[in-house]
Amino acid sequence: KFFNMKSTGLCSWIVKSCERKNIIHATSIQQTIIPIIISRKDSLLFSRTGTGKTLSFILPLLHIHYLNPQNCFINVIVPTKELGVQIYQTYNILGQEKRIIGIFIGKNITGHNFKKKIGTCLISTINSLSKIYEHFDKLFVCKLKIFVLDEIDILMNFTNFGLIKKIFLGLKPSQTNMFGVTNITFFKYLKNFSYQRKIFFFDEKQKKFNLFSEIKHEYIYCLSKFKFKFLVAILKLKEKNEKTEIQKIPTLIFLKNRKNCEKLVQALREQKITAGIL
Numbered sequence: 001k002f003f004n005m006k007s008t009g010l011c012s013w014i015v016k017s018c019e020r021k022n023i024i025h026a027t028s029i030q031q032t033i034i035p036i037i038i039s040r041k042d043s044l045l046f047s048r049t050g051t052g053k054t055l056s057f058i059l060p061l062l063h064i065h066y067l068n069p070q071n072c073f074i075n076v077i078v079p080t081k082e083l084g085v086q087i088y089q090t091y092n093i094l095g096q097e098k099r100i101i102g103i104f105i106g107k108n109i110t111g112h113n114f115k116k117k118i119g120t121c122l123i124s125t126i127n128s129l130s131k132i133y134e135h136f137d138k139l140f141v142c143k144l145k146i147f148v149l150d151e152i153d154i155l156m157n158f159t160n161f162g163l164i165k166k167i168f169l170g171l172k173p174s175q176t177n178m179f180g181v182t183n184i185t186f187f188k189y190l191k192n193f194s195y196q197r198k199i200f201f202f203d204e205k206q207k208k209f210n211l212f213s214e215i216k217h218e219y220i221y222c223l224s225k226f227k228f229k230f231l232v233a234i235l236k237l238k239e240k241n242e243k244t245e246i247q248k249i250p251t252l253i254f255l256k257n258r259k260n261c262e263k264l265v266q267a268l269r270e271q272k273i274t275a276g277i278l
Contacts, residue, residue, distance in 0.1 A: 008034040010063050017094045018059070027052040029204060033177075034060045036200045040144075043177045046153075047204035053179050054087065057148050062095050064146065065121060072144035074121040076102075077167075079154040081125055087150070088123045105129075126160050147173040153180035228264075232271050239273075252278075 005015050005026045018024070026034070029051045036043050037060035047053055061074055076091075078084045088104035095101065102121035105128045147167060149155055156164065167173065183203060222230050235251060242248045255261050261277045268275040 005030075007031065008059070009038050010034065010059055011066055013097055014059055014062055014066075014094065017097055021094070023055070027056075029053065029202075030056040030059070032202060033057070033200075037061070037175075037177055038063055040064075040175050041200050042175060042197055043200040043202070044152075045178070045202045045204075046180050046183045047202075048181060051204060054090065054150075057150070057177055057179060058087065058091050058094065061121060061146070061148065062091070062100055064144075065095070065100050066098055068144055072146065074146045074148070075129075076121065076123045076148045076150060077126055077129060077155065078123065078150050079126055079160075083151065084123050084125055091121060091123070126155055126163065129163065143174070145171065145173045146175045146177070147171075149176070149178045151180060152178040153182050153184070228267065232268070232273070235268075235273055236271075 005018050005024060006012075008026050008031060029045070029047050033043060033045055033056045037057060045053070045056070057076075061076070064072060065074060076084075076087055078087065084104050088102050091100075091102040100121075102123050105122060105124040149164070168176065220230060231253070238251065239248075253264065255264060258277070265275045265277055
């Protein structure tokens with residue numbers, strides 16, 4: 001079931017900004033979590049790709065930012081630069097009507113120029129955040145400090161755990177909202193520190209919450225050296241089955257970094273499979 005974006009409690013101008021981008025309906029995930037974030041409650045949400053997680057925190061952050069322009073600091077923490085850029089672009093596109101601007105911090109950041117970012121939305125990688133952590137206690141003058149941790153199941157690992165623990169226990173953000181796909185890794189680390197505040201927990205496990213109901217999740221187990229051969233076989237089988245269809249459906253392949261993408265694209269082209277890098 002789809003809900004009208006107006007029913008989430010967002011400001012009318014945000015709803016209109018969404019409509020201009022053909023975002024009219026809120027998914028069940030967005031309908032659930034947007035009112036929670038707007039009401040300043042902590043939340044922890046796990047759901048699959050395709051359920052609308054990114055907009056479910058960008059939209060309420062714009063709402064809060066608009067209502068508290070001088071008295072809030074928002075920090076969206078992401079595991080990779082590519083994801084940070086995506087969130088940064090979406091945040092600014094939807095907020096441009098009211099000139100609500102987010103700032104993306106990749107790697108080059110110091111305490112001096114970080115001071116200028118107070119009072120806005122700072123989107124940062126976990127690595128860049130570690131370089132400016134020592135300045136936080138001096139520069140956080142805003143009463144409303146909201147932290148969003150996206151892809152928490154990737155962020156929460158042995159390398160990042162110490163910094164994330166400091167954010168929770170040391171900085172004491174007034175609101176924390178966390179988003180991920182699977183809770184397995186997250187809860188493995190969560191047991192190692194105490195969290196005293198009440199938290200809204202949502203774990204999507206039912207097909208009805210998926211924006212694209214035709215998505216099917218499968219796992220193929222094979223040795224690493226056979227992964228490319230499996231991929232080529234799957235793509236060629238897919239191409240063979242689509243010959244009778246008018247429109248071919250593209251395949252999206254995720255890799256760890258751009259270097260691997262470039263190698264894979266070259267290898268696929270050698271197999272006469274059309275491929276490009278996004």
